[in-house]
Amino acid sequence: MNENLNQDKIIVIDFGSQVTKLIARRIREYSVLSEILTLKDLSKKSAFVNAKGIILSGGPSTVTKSSFPQLPKEVLNLGIPILGICYGLQLIVKNFKGKVKTQIKKREFGRANLIKKRNSILTKNFFKKNKSTVWMSHQDSVYKLPKGFIKIASTADSAMTIIENKKKKIYGIQFHPEVTHTSNGDTIFKNFIFDICRSKKQWKIGSEKKRIIKEIKETVKKEKVICALSGGVDSSVVALLIHKAIGKNLKCIMVDTGLMRKDEFKSSYKIFKNKYKLNVKIIDASKIYFKKLNNVIDPEKKRKIIGNLFIKLFEREARLFKNVKFLAQGTLYPDIIESRSTTGSKTSKIKSHHNVGGLPKKMNLKLIEPLKEFFKDEARKLGNSIGLVKIISNKHPFPGPGLAIRIVGNITAEKVKILQDADHIFIQELKNKNLYSKIWQAYAALLPVKTVGVMGDSRTYEYICLIRAVISEDGMTADYFNFPKNFLDEISNKIINGVKGINRVVYDITSKPPSTIELE
Ligand code: XMP
Numbered sequence: 001m002n003e004n005l006n007q008d009k010i011i012v013i014d015f016g017s018q019v020t021k022l023i024a025r026r027i028r029e030y031s032v033l034s035e036i037l038t039l040k041d042l043s044k045k046s047a048f049v050n051a052k053g054i055i056l057s058g059g060p061s062t063v064t065k066s067s068f069p070q071l072p073k074e075v076l077n078l079g080i081p082i083l084g085i086c087y088g089l090q091l092i093v094k095n096f097k098g099k100v101k102t103q104i105k106k107r108e109f110g111r112a113n114l115i116k117k118r119n120s121i122l123t124k125n126f127f128k129k130n131k132s133t134v135w136m137s138h139q140d141s142v143y144k145l146p147k148g149f150i151k152i153a154s155t156a157d158s159a160m161t162i163i164e165n166k167k168k169k170i171y172g173i174q175f176h177p178e179v180t181h182t183s184n185g186d187t188i189f190k191n192f193i194f195d196i197c198r199s200k201k202q203w204k205i206g207s208e209k210k211r212i213i214k215e216i217k218e219t220v221k222k223e224k225v226i227c228a229l230s231g232g233v234d235s236s237v238v239a240l241l242i243h244k245a246i247g248k249n250l251k252c253i254m255v256d257t258g259l260m261r262k263d264e265f266k267s268s269y270k271i272f273k274n275k276y277k278l279n280v281k282i283i284d285a286s287k288i289y290f291k292k293l294n295n296v297i298d299p300e301k302k303r304k305i306i307g308n309l310f311i312k313l314f315e316r317e318a319r320l321f322k323n324v325k326f327l328a329q330g331t332l333y334p335d336i337i338e339s340r341s342t343t344g345s346k347t348s349k350i351k352s353h354h355n356v357g358g359l360p361k362k363m364n365l366k367l368i369e370p371l372k373e374f375f376k377d378e379a380r381k382l383g384n385s386i387g388l389v390k391i392i393s394n395k396h397p398f399p400g401p402g403l404a405i406r407i408v409g410n411i412t413a414e415k416v417k418i419l420q421d422a423d424h425i426f427i428q429e430l431k432n433k434n435l436y437s438k439i440w441q442a443y444a445a446l447l448p449v450k451t452v453g454v455m456g457d458s459r460t461y462e463y464i465c466l467i468r469a470v471i472s473e474d475g476m477t478a479d480y481f482n483f484p485k486n487f488l489d490e491i492s493n494k495i496i497n498g499v500k501g502i503n504r505v506v507y508d509i510t511s512k513p514p515s516t517i518e519l520e
Contacts, residue, residue: 007202008052009033010193013042015059015069015087021333022178022473023055023085025375026189031201042072053081053197056088058176062140063087063094064102071095081169081196083122086138089163089172096146096165106157107139108174111181113155120152120164121195122171126187127153134161134175135182141174169196180473205381209241212370212382216245220326225368226318227252227328228310229280230400231260231268234330234371236392237383241370242328243278244386250328251279251321255313257306258286258413259402261427262420271389285313293404293411299520302411306401315363327365331372332379333474375474396441397475405520409448415463418501419446422465425494429487430469439481442469444495445519446502453503455496462503465495470517478512 010027014020014036027034032052041047048054054075061068071091076082084092090100116123116130126132134155142160145151149170152162161174171192177185193199225242229235229252242250252272256265265282272278292305318324371379376397383393399405403423407415423444430436447464454460472478492505508515 007033007050007207008199009035009050009203010053010055010197010199011048011051012036012055012057013071013075013088014038015057015061015091017058017060017086019176019178020057021375023057023189025378026178026186027055027193028203028378029186030190030193031203032193032199033203039069039071042075048078048080051078051080052199053083053193054078055192056082056084056091058086058088058137061087062102063090063100064140076170079169081192082171083192083196084170084172085176085178086174089174090140090142092170092172093142093146093149093160093163096149096170098142098146098149099144100140101143102140103143103157104139106141108136108155108157109138110136112136112157112175114153114161114175115155116153118150118152120162120166120171122164122173122188122191123152123162124187124191124195126184126191128184133181133183134177134185135179136175138174142172171196205378206385208374208378209382209385212241213245216242216368216370219368220246220249222249223325224249224251224321224323225326225328226250226321226324226365228314229254229268229272229278230398231265231272231392232330232398233376233383233393233395234332234379236268236272236388237379237386238328238330238370239272239278240276240383240386240388242368243276248279251318251324252281253314253317254280254282255310255317256282256284256286257289257310257402257404259289259306259404259411259416261398261403262424268392271392275389281317283313283317285309288313289404290411290413295410297409299405302404302520303401306404310400311362318363324363325366326368327363328368328370330379331369333373333375394437396436396439396443399518405518406443406445407448408445408519414501415446418463418499419444419465421499422446422495422502425498426467426491429491429494433487435469435481435483435487438471439469440472440478441475441517442467442481444468447506451504453496455503460503462501464504464506465499465502466506466508466519467491467495468508468517468519470512472512472517475517476512478517480507480509480511483507 012024024034024036114132114134116127141158149163149165151160155161158174163172177188227239229239239252269282272280296302380393426444445466450461469481470478471481495505
């Protein structure tokens with residue numbers, strides 16, 4: 001990626017950590033280009049062009065075995081500053097003839113207290129009163145420093161938690177500054193990229209936009225692209241980017257499953273058709289969706305039915321367009337890591353995500369995924385930079401199977417209507433109270449139990465509405481949002497008074513893990 005961009009960059013060498021992309025993301029947040037390379041990529045001549053710094057990621061391997069992923073020796077001698085994180089630190093130590101041991105009794109997982117031993121440029125403004133809380137995930141530790149290195153900070157179980165060789169500009173840290181559980185972790189990156197690497201702030205989402213549009217033009221040439229447009233952030237940004245690149249040769253299909261938020265589908269359609277002049281066709285499929293989902297309780301079955309039906313409808317429609325060679329998808333980076341691990345082993349599947357994954361092979365289409373390198377917030381910024389209306393670019397994520405996985409148990413048109421109304425009240429209230437943008441994702445769900453209530457002098461027997469609001473960085477982990485009590489009081493009232501069919505509102509206070517964001 002980004003080979004054409006002539007600007008300072010930080011190379012992140014990936015040793016298979018699940019959070020390598022977070023490192024790259026932190027750097028980009030400081031307006032410096034970051035590029036993730038695997039060991040294979042390092043042999044390319046262009047690999048280190050414009051590189052101002054190198055970060056070695058963590059990973060599942062251990063340098064204590066006879067064979068482990070090794071760094072080509074020349075990388076350590078390029079004179080480019082290096083920061084090793086976890087496995088990266090251990091690799092540095094191994095290469096400079098220090099010692100690393102597996103120490104099961106001193107392994108550290110989770111939060112640890114770090115104590116400062118010496119000053120370092122890397123830790124400028126990082127410690128508070130010579131202490132910090134950091135996030136650990138290791139059982140190998142450095143127990144003998146290599147020549148030329150000094151210790152900067154320690155925990156009770158790991159003496160060499162931060163080390164440096166100032167002369168060679170090589171630094172190593174055992175903890176993970178890239179995860180939010182490390183307080184002040186960003187400061188480490190900031191110090192590394194600006195004070196040690198002397199990088200300039202040159203990376204802008206605007207330059208990514210130009211690169212992507214250029215790449216789409218070069219890939220697609222005069223061929224046609226088809227795109228499933230939902231009105232969510234990802235597919236909308238993809239459609240607009242491709243439209244900018246190839247204009248009318250992009251054909252968009254919007255399949256209305258009847259399982260979308262209240263009124264949202266039609267209003268998005270109008271925006272694409274009238275404001276952006278996209279070539280877009282809407283298919284009303286709600287009746288067939290309700291029919292197929294009748295009496296389906298199992299969440300995975302629901303997902304499969306919705307996904308397969310979507311493919312069938314989309315395929316049928318797509319065949320009406322002649323000579324289509326490409327299928328555009330709004331795949332984001334977290335979609336990719338949730339379904340496969342960077343080490344090659346298959347991580348256990350929690351839920352089958354609904355997308356149009358079966359289509360490219362079936363229809364002999366090539367995939368275009370302009371957002372697959374990006375996190376959700378970067379996709380939003382890209383959207384803003386190409387003029388996507390805020391109402392779409394700031395929209396919370398919405399799952400492909402829609403309200404079907406927010407109506408626990410059997411789905412009926414009546415339940416969908418009840419839920420749409422409750423959800424609408426909840427989301428509007430978040431917007432009115434300026435809370436919407438503080439929350440990563442919020443929604444209302446309908447539980448499959450009725451309970452007794454009293455309204456006026458009458459007994460009611462109606463559904464429970466569950467409301468969920470989470471803060472998250474990318475949906476991979478999440479915490480529930482801490483509402484002021486009066487907001488919860490008000491929303492409960494508004495939903496019960498405004499929606500016939502609901503007489504009880506509950507707030508979900510679980511984080512992910514152990515729960516997931518959606519109910520099914
Ligand atoms: P979970 O429930 O897995 O959700 O914690 C994480 C994020 O993914 C969204 N989600 C989906 N998005 N198709 C999608 O496009 C799906 O099938 C799907 N299932 C969950 C969910 O809304 C949350 O943002």
